[in-house]
Amino acid sequence: MNQPLVTFRNVQKRFGSFVAVRDLTLDIHEGEFLAIMGSSGCGKTTTLRMLAGLDSPSSGEIRIGGKLMNEVPPHARDTPLVWQSLALFPFLTARENVEFGLKMRGVGAAARKRRALDWLERMQIGEFAERNVATLSGGQKQRVALARALVMEPRMLLLDEPLSALDANLVIRMQAVLTRLQKELGITFVYVTHSQSEAFAMADRVVIMSQGDLAQVGTPKDIYRAPANRFVAEFVGRNNILSGNVAAIEGDLLIIDTPTGRFTANAPAGGRGIGQAASFVVSADLVTLGTAPPQTPNRVAATLISEEFVGSMVTLFLESGDGHEFKVQMQERHLDKLELGSDARVWLSWEPKNAHVLDEPLSP
Numbered sequence: 391m392n393q394p395l396v397t398f399r400n401v402q403k404r405f406g407s408f409v410a411v412r413d414l415t416l417d418i419h420e421g422e423f424l425a426i427m428g429s430s431g432c433g434k435t436t437t438l439r440m441l442a443g444l445d446s447p448s449s450g451e452i453r454i455g456g457k458l459m460n461e462v463p464p465h466a467r468d469t470p471l472v473w474q475s476l477a478l479f480p481f482l483t484a485r486e487n488v489e490f491g492l493k494m495r496g497v498g499a500a501a502r503k504r505r506a507l508d509w510l511e512r513m514q515i516g517e518f519a520e521r522n523v524a525t526l527s528g529g530q531k532q533r534v535a536l537a538r539a540l541v542m543e544p545r546m547l548l549l550d551e552p553l554s555a556l557d558a559n560l561v562i563r564m565q566a567v568l569t570r571l572q573k574e575l576g577i578t579f580v581y582v583t584h585s586q587s588e589a590f591a592m593a594d595r596v597v598i599m600s601q602g603d604l605a606q607v608g609t610p611k612d613i614y615r616a617p618a619n620r621f622v623a624e625f626v627g628r629n630n631i632l633s634g635n636v637a638a639i640e641g642d643l644l645i646i647d648t649p650t651g652r653f654t655a656n657a658p659a660g661g662r663g664i665g666q667a668a669s670f671v672v673s674a675d676l677v678t679l680g681t682a683p684p685q686t687p688n689r690v691a692a693t694l695i696s697e698e699f700v701g702s703m704v705t706l707f708l709e710s711g712d713g714h715e716f717k718v719q720m721q722e723r724h725l726d727k728l729e730l731g732s733d734a735r736v737w738l739s740w741e742p743k744n745a746h747v748l749d750e751p752l753s754p
């Protein structure tokens with residue numbers, strides 16, 4: 391692979407004695423869409439601000455295109471940041487705001503106007519071009535800010551919750567606009583968000599942070615199917631997590647005794663001995679639900695507790711005899727065929743290859 395566009399090497403950021411980012415080592419590749427996720431206060435914005443030059447690392451190195459950037463100020467970088475409380479010029483129109491950077495670069499009036507209007511159109515706010523930005527709604531302002539950053543055609547764009555002021559329908563539309571533009575223009579996007587659906591829908595790779603640490607980086611599929619640790623497995627949500635002790639090892643498979651039963655799980659990384667603690671996850675959409683006992687080693691009898699519908703998908707919440715909660719996700723039409731009553735007794739099962747053994751938990 392080519393040289394990464396951005397490298398963080400053992401980057402730490404302290405505010406007084408508080409450590410906001412502990413020891414971040416991460417590569418960002420040219421043209422990729424990288425999302426940074428994690429719960430509030432985990433260090434996402436601090437990471438982005440260090441990349442924008444608004445904060446400098448307390449130790450470690452940040453390089454862009456191989457060049458050390460630790461002390462390079464924001465205006466000397468090609469890394470515009472679009473964030474929630476956007477700094478638009480309130481006394482200018484939407485178009486003038488978008489034109490501003492081009493004017494600073496000496497682009498002529500006619501070309502500036504054409505490019506600004508083009509970007510406002512792409513952001514679906516062309517009709518507001520001549521309105522003073524102070525009179526626009528929060529969501530409209532956010533799109534002016536996006537147009538203002540994109541019109542400069544930067545090599546990399548940093549975005550901090552850029553869609554947070556938009557309603558749900560507009561979020562979906564803007565997600566499609568942004569991902570298409572990102573691929574068309576080949577701009578590297580670093581995108582901070584709270585929203586898992588947003589990160590998983592848009593990003594090529596997702597970084598999950600926890601209290602200043604990088605918990606996992608990978609494709610959305612990797613993170614969903616093979617969470618590296620318990621924090622990520624719980625953060626991603628739609629996972630069943632079971633814990634116990636290793637009873638036997640058969641090649642890449644571990645036989646694990648848990649309070650809910652004995653199960654076979656996949657542990658290609660190995661590294662566990664008999665008697666050691668081990669946890670595994672099975673995603674909710676990889677659990678099969680049936681009314682007859684299945685002929686597989688990984689099976690549990692469970693009682694249906696509740697159902698949650700989102701669109702055509704349903705998540706079932708169930709409980710095994712020992713009180714462990716299971717989640718099963720399926721298409722609503724499949725559920726209808728099963729004709730389950732309330733408190734129905736059912737069987738859950740999953741293939742050993744879909745039970746993924748977790749690495750050790752993150753250090754406390």
Ligand SMILES: Nc1ncnc2c1ncn2[C@@H]1O[C@H](COP(=O)(O)OP(=O)(O)OP(=O)(O)O)[C@@H](O)[C@H]1O
Nearest residue numbers: 405408410428429430431432433434435436437584
């Ligand atoms: N200038 C500062 N001085 C002191 N502490 C700070 C400063 N900036 C950030 N922090 C602290 O560092 C931690 C990480 O903050 P950061 O803004 O990176 O979190 P975040 O993951 O973006 O959170 P959120 O999702 O809530 O925006 C927080 O505990 C925050 O209070």
